[in-house]
Amino acid sequence: MLVTFPNMGNVAFAARALCQGLKIPYVMPEKNNKDTLRRGSFYAPEEICLPFKVMLGNFLECIEKGADTILFVGSCGPCRFGEYCELHMKILRRLGYGNVNIVVADFSPEIGIDALRHRIAAISDKSPVGKLEKLKAVKNAMIIEALCDRLDRIAYEMAGYEVNRGTCKRLMYEYKAKILESKEPDETIAMLRGYLRKFGEVKTDLSLDPVKIAIIGEIYTVIDPFSNLYIEEKLMDLGASSSRMLTPTWWVKDLVMKPVKLNSPNINRAARKYMPFPVGGHGKECIGEAVLAAKKGMDGAIQILPLGCMPEVISKAILPSIRRDYSFPFMTLIVDEVTGEAGINTRLEAFLDMLGSIKKRGGSGRKHNLTKMEPAGSLLRRCANEADRKELFFE
Template sequence: MKITFPHMGNLWISAKALLEGLNLEVVVPPPCTKKTLSLGVLHAPEFICLPLKINLGNYIEAAEKGADTIIIAGGRGPCRFGYYCRLEKEIMDDLGYNYEMIVLEPPEKSFFEVIQDIRAIAKCSMLQIMNAVRTAWLKCCVVDEIERKVQMIRARESCPGLADGIYKEALKDIDSAQRGKEIISIKRRAFEALNEVPVDPKREIVRIALVGEIYTILEPFANQNIEKHLGKLGAEVKRSLYLSSWVNDHLLGGVLPLESTKEACRLAAPYLNYFVGGHGRETVGSAVKFSREGFDGIIQIAPLTCGPEIVAEAILPEIYLSEGVPVMTIYMDEQTGEAGLITRLEAFVDMTRRIKFSEKDSDLLILRG
């Protein structure tokens, strides 16, 4: 059995660590590229959301490297993701690929159900499973911590690209690290390097929050590297979702004291009182949360035709009126031209910067008339 899984941001590092820790042979699909997308678009239904198209491309490219089994999460509720596993299996069968599909449904009660699902796949001892889970979890947390730091530095660095270089190296090292100690020391080294990146102290930094559908906010290929673009424009970015907090909320039952989307769900009321599928309610609640935390702007990202996010989008202007923080929605689909995206981001960052620093610049306003 050679096992693979769809890409979603840095998920592959933890997923690979977990599966390899269970003595399974893992094929990580090649990083998402235009080729991945083209393969997916060719075989996906026209109006399906973007993640499915990229998933299909991942599977086809992984098959070329010998993968024969796919592991993917299931889901429930009105979001189409819950049906991805079935649909993707049908499409891969039609294309003549001989894939087995293992679906991890979200646990009803506790993490123990996930462990049981894992035991059904991997015949290994409980101790081994716990070790694998621990390493994967550690990698997941460390990756997120480094990423948070990179999001801060990107906005401030005097020479764009330095932070991303360190980040890329760190990810590579974390992937190949085996032991907890190693991972911790990589983290320390990455932080040291990031702290030494020369920054421009005069830059007027704005803080932008990204909210929206999980796949498009976590996978840089799907969102056209929106975080890098924002960083270059001098915007410090924070997302409503990080992989570690998502795992904690959805697989570990929220036992660890990490930032949770539960609070976002609570803050969604009275704007949205129901679960509308996907991350619709989290998007609304996170917009409220970030507004109150003093962010200067909020950008919602979602795949075109995403139902839950369309519901959220309709509510966001209301939040803007009552909370006073500007919101912009960007839909992602198979377009690869970046000009339109960059114009919108630049205008948005410009606007938030002028709002934030307008008092200081009041003489300029006079100059402009």
């Protein structure tokens, strides 16, 4: 059995660590690239959303390298994501890969907990290690995911304050390359903690007042840098500081807390006025984050969605009202397999210029009271101490 998994930002690192911990042979999907997308969109239905196409590309690449089991997650929400597994299976079968087994971890009462346990057992029974080791592998994978998310967050946010432009980006690339070299999860964790300390040592100037942008929108395109045309890295280059709330760690936390309705209460509370009912996907979260970003005193937000994403289209319809109520600027970026990069760059620069000039003028004349703002760079001061903290699961 040779296991593989789709590549979605840092999730692949965690999945890789999990396989290493369980001592299961695996194929690491290549970093998402044009070829992945080209291959995926060649076989995928025309009107399906971008994540499906990229994932199909991942699968095809890995199957060619010999993978025969695919780890995947599912959902039963009204969003299309829940139907991915069905369609992936049918397409792979049509292409002659009928022997490939897709293991779908579906977190829903529909299939029942037994079926889920059965599916997970199909993987974990192949692992030669003991029960305690298995639990440790899961824990390590989660720690690695949390550390990666934390490092990314620091890098994106710190990029606006760094003295030597490009330091954060270099460090980020460095740690992502080093993860792929490590053989053991423990080794990876030690390395990542080291990088957390290194970020603490980056020379920053807290008196700088960079443009602060919130990245909101559909979770896959927000998390996977290739799908959003490396927008966060482009913002780093342009000297802006960006932040986003949706991370894989958040997703896991959201999933665990959903049955008791304690998932991200702040986001839900903020979104309630504009979207009282959930619309599936992360439409409600998008609205909540936009309101929170406006209240926090950020300068603007960029919404990223794949073409045809139903929940995000509803969010897009509501964003103008938030813009009016909070005078908070938005930009919507719709991505698909033919998105041209030059146009995006131009739009991004124009948006940043506009935000910069609003800032210089002294704000957009917001009438409402801002909630207590996090002082500039407090995250940076915190991060050095956090390097030694053990419980990095959740913020």
